[in-house]
Structure formats: C-alpha cells, structure tokens
Amino acid sequence: ETAIALCCHNPAAVAAGQPIPPLSERGLPRTDPTISDPAVLEQLRRAAQDPDAVVRHLAGYTLGNVGGPDAVEQLRVMLSDGNRMAQANAANGLARNGSVDGVPTLIQLLTTSLKPFQFDPDSMLPKIEGGLDPSQKYEPTSEEIRQAEAKFHIEESQIARNCLKAVEELWPQIGADERTELRSVIGQMKDEFFSPNVRQQAGELLKSIE
Secondary structure, eight states: OOOOOOOOOOOOOTTTTOOOGGGGGGGGOOOOOSOOOOHHHHHHHTTTTTTHHHHHHHHHHHHHHSSSSSHHHHHHHHHSSSSSHHHHHHHHHHHHHTTOTHHHHHHHHHHHTOOOOOOOOGGGGGETTTTEEETOOOOOEEEEHHHHHHHHHHHHHHHHHHHHHHHHHHHGGGGGGHHHHHHHHHHHHHHHHHHHHHHHHHHHHHHHHH
16 A cells, blocks of 8 residues: 655645635744754655655655755755656655745646556556566556556545645745746646545635735
8 A cells, every 4th residue: 555645735725715824824834844953854865866666755845844955955965866756755745845946746636646657567566676578568467557547546645635724835935937827737637636625625716816
C-alpha cells in the first residue's frame, strides 16, 4: 500500500469565502523552525534526498510544517524532484510558509493533473543493479492495471485538492501573469477533472478569484 501524505493546511485555515489575512497576521514567513534540534533537521535534509520517492515526499510534507529558512531552501530544491508527490509537497510547503516560489510548479501540477490515466508497464519491471532490465517485456494483468488506475486517481485527486488550496491561500501574493495561467487551468479543472469533488473545489475557487 502506498503511503500518501500531501501538505494539508492547518485547521485554522481561512473559511471558504473569507478574505485571506496578510502574511504577517498568519505569522509568515516563519523566521525560526518549529524544530530546533540540529540532528533532526539534518535527518530531514537527508530524507529529502533519499532514493525512495515516498521518503522524499514525506520529508517535503514535514519540512513544510517545520518552516524556517533552511526548510524553505530545501523545499525550493525539491521543486525539481522527479516525483509528482514530492513536487506537490514542496510547492504546498512553500505556500504554507508564505512563499510564491512554488507557484510555477503548482501551475504545472494542476495542468498535468488533467491528463488521463495511462498504464506504465516499465513501472512493473524487476529492478536490477544499474536500473531496470530492458530485456524483459512485462504484460500486466487486468488487476494490476485496475490497481494502478485506482492509485493514480487517489494521488492525483490529493495533489489537485492541495494545490488548489495552496493557490487560494497565496492568491493575494501571486503575480498577474501567473494569475491568468491559473484562472485558465482552474477553469479547465472545473469542467474536465475526473473527480466531482475536485471539480466543485475548482469551481468555488474560480468564483472567488474572478
């Protein structure tokens, strides 16, 4: 079972339809991390670079909650991670800390979330030293395809919901050009995203930012 931990915003998040308070009223950006133990912070830094994508995206989630200049810098680095979950947690973690540096990544993640599911047979190949064995042709079972599609829908829905929430909270700080891009992709999500809950969230957000 794949662990999913995307950056969820705190319970005191602004109620729907209410204006977003200024960064200073939200205590942002944080000048000090919520964890001061250097050993723990070093473990988080290493986890953010772990070969296992699950470890990296969990580290991104944690760094977003820890805050502070070092965590924010590590989150900026994670924006270029090859894993969508890690990228999403990095962009959401930056948003949680009042930074717009992840906005281009939010736009990219929201745009690509509209792509339909496609099974990747290479993901099922056995791993050997130096990478995947290209000599083996893998034929997935219908159950494997079904499970992969279900996992895809769960993860992409979570990514989309959290990215939309990040956009909502950052909206007052987002520049004009990026606002135009976001309105366009959010409008597409309102009409085309596979999950009705995400379509509803996109529609509500679109009304509040138009």
